[in-house]
Amino acid sequence: MSNFRYSQKEAHPNKTNTLMTGITLLLILLVSIQIWLLYSALNNALTDNFNIALGTFIGSSVLFIAAAWLLRYLPEPRKPKIKE
Amino acid sequence: MKEEKAGETPQWKNDFPIDKEEATHVSRREFAKFLTLFSGALALGNGAIVLKSIAFPEKELEGQHFICEEGQVPMGEMLQFEIEGDKVIPYILIHLEDGEWRAFEQKCTHLACAVIYRKDLNLIECPCHKGYFDPKTGVVTQGPPPRPLPQLEVVIENGKVFVKAKSHKA
Numbered sequence: 015m016s017n018f019r020y021s022q023k024e025a026h027p028n029k030t031n032t033l034m035t036g037i038t039l040l041l042i043l044l045v046s047i048q049i050w051l052l053y054s055a056l057n058n059a060l061t062d063n064f065n066i067a068l069g070t071f072i073g074s075s076v077l078f079i080a081a082a083w084l085l086r087y088l089p090e091p092r093k094p095k096i097k098e
Numbered sequence: 099m100k101e102e103k104a105g106e107t108p109q110w111k112n113d114f115p116i117d118k119e120e121a122t123h124v125s126r127r128e129f130a131k132f133l134t135l136f137s138g139a140l141a142l143g144n145g146a147i148v149l150k151s152i153a154f155p156e157k158e159l160e161g162q163h164f165i166c167e168e169g170q171v172p173m174g175e176m177l178q179f180e181i182e183g184d185k186v187i188p189y190i191l192i193h194l195e196d197g198e199w200r201a202f203e204q205k206c207t208h209l210a211c212a213v214i215y216r217k218d219l220n221l222i223e224c225p226c227h228k229g230y231f232d233p234k235t236g237v238v239t240q241g242p243p244p245r246p247l248p249q250l251e252v253v254i255e256n257g258k259v260f261v262k263a264k265s266h267k268a
């Protein structure tokens with residue numbers, strides 16, 4: 015059966031490298047957005063802006079779920095070559 | 099003889115059986131996982147803010163508090179006073195040049211320095227990092243403070259100055 019994982023394992027290391035870099039960059043992007051959300055939550059919600067606190071929390075959680083889901087596509091570590 | 103040796107794995111490879119290539123590969127995976135962990139921590143922190151505002155909502159000041167006689171604060175001057183509740187909060191009372199009265203919390207919204215009213219500038223100044231607030235509304239006009247100063251409502255009755263929680267802004 016051919017699925018993503020299967021083709022990924024067959025792929026040339028250059029391709030997995032690209033995938034790895036892509037995932038890392040995406041994760042950094044997600045985390046930066048979250049930092050920004052947390053920053054605005056701290057600035058606004060410390061007075062009495064409950065909606066901003068709630069909104070940023072929901073946004074941040076969604077981004078976290080996205081980040082966790084991205085991990086599924088991490089290339090697997092290379093298996094050591096089995097020597098005969 | 100020599101050929102046999104080349105085929106053998108050296109002892110150190112058995113002790114530390116990780117290819118260089120493999121090692122870098124794993125560390126990038128771990129970096130990605132660490133980023134995700136960090137992302138989870140940020141989401142959690144945001145949740146903590148929500149919980150905090152549900153569990154400990156900001157209490158409004160209750161009732162009217164007598165501060166001073168009207169004549170005690172000439173126009174363009176300010177008076178510092180404190181109100182004791184759960185914690186003691188310092189405030190400033192300002193008699194503006196046009197005769198109006200204002201009361202603000204004295205803690206700067208940036209890093210909680212004490213703010214003062216500057217008559218010459220007609221601004222409230224935070225001396226720590228040169229933050230300025232509008233003395234009419236408490237809005238930040240300049241500098242690092244992220245939020246306006248919390249304001250109280252001033253009531254004048256028979257020449258006496260009282261403060262109470264601001265009736266909610268529209």
Ligand code: FES
Nearest residue numbers: 206208209224229
């Ligand atoms: S503490 Fe007031 S400007 Fe920084």
